[in-house]
Amino acid sequence: MSLFAMGFLLVILQPSTGQFPRACANTQSLLRKECCPLWDGDGSPCGESSNRGACQAILLSQAPLGPQFPFSGVDDREDWPSVFYNRTCKCKGNFMGFNCGECKFGFSGLNCTERRLRTRRNIFQLTNSEKDKFLAYLNLAKNTPSQDYVIATGTYTQMNNGSNLMFRNINMYDLFVWMHYYASRDTLLGGSNVWRDIDFAHEAPGFLPWHRLFLLLWEREIQKITGDENFTIPYWDWRDAEDCVVCTDEYMGGRHPTNPNLLSPASFFSSWQVRTGRGEKRGKKKKGRTRGREKLIVSELSYLTLGFADPRTAISNISQSGLHNALHIYMNGSMSQVQGSANDPIFLLHHAFVDSIFERWLRRHRPILEVYPAANAPIGHNRENYMVPFIPLYRNGEFFIPSRELGYDYEYLQEPALDSFQEFLIPYLEQARQIWPWLVGAAVIGGIVTAVLSSLILACKKKRAGTSPEIQPLLTESEDYNNISYQSHF
Numbered sequence: 420m421s422l423f424a425m426g427f428l429l430v431i432l433q434p435s436t437g438q439f440p441r442a443c444a445n446t447q448s449l450l451r452k453e454c455c456p457l458w459d460g461d462g463s464p465c466g467e468s469s470n471r472g473a474c475q476a477i478l479l480s481q482a483p484l485g486p487q488f489p490f491s492g493v494d495d496r497e498d499w500p501s502v503f504y505n506r507t508c509k510c511k512g513n514f515m516g517f518n519c520g521e522c523k524f525g526f527s528g529l530n531c532t533e534r535r536l537r538t539r540r541n542i543f544q545l546t547n548s549e550k551d552k553f554l555a556y557l558n559l560a561k562n563t564p565s566q567d568y569v570i571a572t573g574t575y576t577q578m579n580n581g582s583n584l585m586f587r588n589i590n591m592y593d594l595f596v597w598m599h600y601y602a603s604r605d606t607l608l609g610g611s612n613v614w615r616d617i618d619f620a621h622e623a624p625g626f627l628p629w630h631r632l633f634l635l636l637w638e639r640e641i642q643k644i645t646g647d648e649n650f651t652i653p654y655w656d657w658r659d660a661e662d663c664v665v666c667t668d669e670y671m672g673g674r675h676p677t678n679p680n681l682l683s684p685a686s687f688f689s690s691w692q693v694r695t696g697r698g699e700k701r702g703k704k705k706k707g708r709t710r711g712r713e714k715l716i717v718s719e720l721s722y723l724t725l726g727f728a729d730p731r732t733a734i735s736n737i738s739q740s741g742l743h744n745a746l747h748i749y750m751n752g753s754m755s756q757v758q759g760s761a762n763d764p765i766f767l768l769h770h771a772f773v774d775s776i777f778e779r780w781l782r783r784h785r786p787i788l789e790v791y792p793a794a795n796a797p798i799g800h801n802r803e804n805y806m807v808p809f810i811p812l813y814r815n816g817e818f819f820i821p822s823r824e825l826g827y828d829y830e831y832l833q834e835p836a837l838d839s840f841q842e843f844l845i846p847y848l849e850q851a852r853q854i855w856p857w858l859v860g861a862a863v864i865g866g867i868v869t870a871v872l873s874s875l876i877l878a879c880k881k882k883r884a885g886t887s888p889e890i891q892p893l894l895t896e897s898e899d900y901n902n903i904s905y906q907s908h909f
Contacts, residue, residue, distance in 0.1 A: 438568045438598050439586070440517040440810055443504065449581025453506040454810060456518040465508035465519045472510035472519035477501060477812070480803035482794035487616050494606045495575050496619060496799065499807045502575050507812060517567075517811045524635050525826025527648070536823060539771055540830045542653035542665065550670070553653060554687050556641050557764050560592040561691060563644050570597050591640050595633065599761035601808045602629070617798060619807040624792060625800035627777045628818035630770050632806060635825065637767065651827060654771035671765050688764065775829040778822045782832070791819045 442448075442456035455474035458466035465472035479498050495502045510519040513531035522531035542550065565588070571578070573585035589597065602620040605613040620629040634652055642650050655665050665671045672686035682689045760766050793802045802816040822828055 438570050438589075438594055438601070438808055438810075439503070441565075441567055441569050442518070443810070444569050444571075444584070444586045446581050446584060449503065449575075449578065449584075451506075452501075452504050454500075454504040454517065455506060455508050458518045458520045460520065465510070466514070470511065471514045472508045474506055475509040477505050477507060477805075479805075480801055482801045482803060484801065485795050485797045488606075488614070488798040490606070490608075490614065493608060494617075496601075496807045499619075499799065499805050500810055500812070504810075507810065510811070515811065521639075524639075525824065535826050537649060537651045537827045538830055538833070539651045539775070539827060540653055541656055542670065542768060543656075544830065545653060550653075554670075556645055556647075556650065557592065558687065559644060560641060561590055563591050564588050565591045565594045565640075568594055570594070591644060595637050595640075596761045598808055599633065602806075619799035623797040623800040625796070625804070625806065625815045627774070628815045629806050631774055631777070631818045631822075631825075632809065632813055634767070634770060634774060635827075636809070652767050652771045654775055654829070655765070655768035656772055656831070657769070665765060665768060671763075671768070774822075775832060778829060778832060781819075781821050786819075788816055788819060791816055 440454060440456060443454035448454055453474065455464040457464055458469070458471060460466060460471075461468040463469070464474050467473050477500070479501060491497065500507070508517060508519050510516065513523045513526040515521045515523045522528070525535060527533045527535045542553075545553065568589075569586040570589050571586055573583075575581075577583070578585050599620065603618045605615045606617050607613055620626060620633075638650060638652055642648050667673045668683050668685045668687075672688050673683040675681035675683050788802070791802045792800075795801075796804075799807055800815065802819075803814050805812045805814055818825070
């Protein structure tokens with residue numbers, strides 16, 4: 420059963436909505452194109468008086484984009500968020516947030532100086548009380564208005580550059596549903612014309628970093644509304660799964676006994692209403708999680724099969740992007756539709772596991788940041804592009820890093836703690852492992868050369884036994900070290 424079948428559908432009033440800090444959703448901020456709210460801690464913009472940050476002009480990437488989007492100036496998401504704001508808070512040190520009032524991921528404490536590492540766990544390894552608490556947190560998020568954010572119900576143009584405000588409140592869970600929709604919706608070209616070959620969160624190298632940030636922010640909001648600082652999203656390890664084992668009333672909802680298109684009335688989520696994209700009608704029921712049994716197997720661990728695109732070329736290959744897609748399609752209903760898939764809480768379990776596979780890839784290959792394309796990726800996916808629709812601002816490349824640097828790990832990936840010296844050596848040992856055949860060959864050749872030189876030197880010494888040591892030339896004088904060229908191939 421999909422969450423598209425969980426009661427009546429709610430229609431998006433305007434298909435151009437996005438999320439904005441409540442403190443910046445006002446005429447003054449929009450007319451000034453500035454989002455630099457006061458930090459409550461000292462009453463100054465961006466906490467500047469406490470040296471937390473400062474209000475600064477946004478530095479947009481000037482790198483060229485790929486050819487997939489042939490327009491300019493027709494979509495509010497272009498050069499995000501400059502259509503709405505060109506000045507935002509630039510936070511210092513370990514501070515973060517739209518007013519620099521929070522700590523960066525992985526840090527805590529009054530001054531954000533304390534390191535913190537949380538662990539995401541398999542949902543089937545949770546105790547009954549832990550599992551029930553997770554479900555209760557989902558329900559709380561669905562029924563708790565967001566204190567910090569509102570959604571826009573019109574474009575910047577429709578708002579008349581800010582003089583005609585079009586914002587509304589939304590609950591915390593649906594806020595993230597709307598963010599996922601806003602990042603992946605089509606471009607509206609006027610009337611019924613749309614451009615579909617655009618997606619700021621999928622089908623390109625930004626897919627994995629975008630969803631990594633999405634989950635971190637979702638966790639952060641749950642921690643704030645519950646006061647549970649240790650909360651983490653559980654994951655569903657669907658490798659070798661022959662059925663939807665989380666699709667039971669005990670977990671994410673079983674099938675209705677008489678209507679296969681609805682969730683069981685005993686499900687925790689049976690009364691949830693759903694946000695849908697443009698074109699859905701109120702009361703329309705969608706098919707649920709009704710696909711047959713099939714195995715979901717991780718056959719290849721690669722960035723390409725997870726993220727829809729090779730991070731080096733930014734080229735999507737649909738035939739090889741099956742790991743992430745397969746489960747979405749298998750679940751049917753809202754999960755099978757990109758724009759509305761975040762309606763289903765299974766989305767969180769699924770993407771937490773996809774993120775864990777991304778983490779395995781990062782740990783196996785230890786890519787440098789330059790592996791992620793700096794230019795010519797589809798719109799919004801270059802390394803230095805800000806991710807749509809997040810405010811505060813985050814660049815794609817900032818989340819192309821190991822999870823432990825962001826303050827979390829996965830239960831099944833945890834390794835024994837390494838001291839700092841071992842951590843320092845790991846990259847060099849990995850490089851040595853990759854070039855060891857070359858090193859061995861060089862050592863053999865070097866040994867032969869050394870033996871030959873030693874023989875020649877010994878012969879010269881015997882020949883010049885009568886020569887004074889003061890006038891014997893140094894061996895290195897015959898070498899031109901400045902012209903030696905060293906080249907290695909990995």
